[in-house]
Amino acid sequence: MPVTDIEWSASEKKIARAAFERAYEREIEALMAEVKARAVDLSDIEDLWRLHDYLSARRHEIDGKYDYRYTMLLFVFSQLVREGWLQIDELQGLEASKRSKVAALARM
Amino acid sequence: MPVTDIEWSASEKKIARAAFERAYEREIEALMAEVKARAVDLSDIEDLWRLHDYLSARRHEIDGKYDYRYTMLLFVFSQLVREGWLQIDELQGLEASKRSKVAALARM
Known part of the structure; x- marks a missing residue:
């Protein structure tokens, strides 16, 4: 099944939103x-202009990155993991197949 | 003579540049x-976005305002006087007619 067609249960949606x-x-906070x-x-x-x-x-980057559509969410999470803003462990409660997709995409 | 056609002597140019x-x-500095x-x-x-x-x-405003073309300079000075970034006294050494034009434009 393509990553964009994955189903999300109600409990997964709650976990995903919190993460x-x-x-x-x-x-x-870091920004x-x-x-x-710098100030x-x-x-x-x-x-100042810098x-x-x-x-x-x-x-611009943040506006584009935090895209909470379920079709995009595994890509978003993989980027956040890659960049260190999220740990794979914090996706505990999502189906194992979703977590492994995030982990695999994060290594790309 | 239109304001944009005014001649500037070498000593006036020096005073204008310093002002x-x-x-x-x-x-x-104020910015x-x-x-x-704010930071x-x-x-x-x-x-942060504000x-x-x-x-x-x-x-954008500063880039547009500080236009050092002699054709524009009396307008620029009048705006700077109006906004309080420059005092008329600091244009001492320019022809009296230039100073009175700046003062008149600043009051508009």
Whole structure:
């Protein structure tokens, strides 16, 4: 069955939503910490525009990445695992086949 | 003579350049202070995206405003005076007619 056609039970949806939100919160926390650190060190206009460019790029990337459609979710989770925002263990409660797909995609 | 056709002597150009750069430095200093203050207070993602929107708008505005063409300079100075980044007194050494044009435009 293609990854995009996988069925999600009600309990899996709950686990998936919680994992998704946890990863998002972690990534946002890290981004806010980075922005605060860069802001403290601003010393000239180039620093300021670099901070703006950085925020533009991260916002675009985050807006695209956190796509909560069930057709996309295994891809999203695999990227979050690859990037370290989510641990495979946090998907406990999803079918084993889903978890192994995420793990396999994360290694690609 | 239209404002855009005014002649600038070498000494006036020097004074104009210094005034232009001083205003720019003041505005950038104020912007950096504002960004630092907002960054310290960031507490959620809406704050972060609001900071990004603010920086996008200010960058666009500043890029457009600081236009050092002699055809535009009296308009630029009048805006800087209106906004408080430059004092009329700092244009001392320009012809009186230029200073009075800047002052008149600044009041519009």
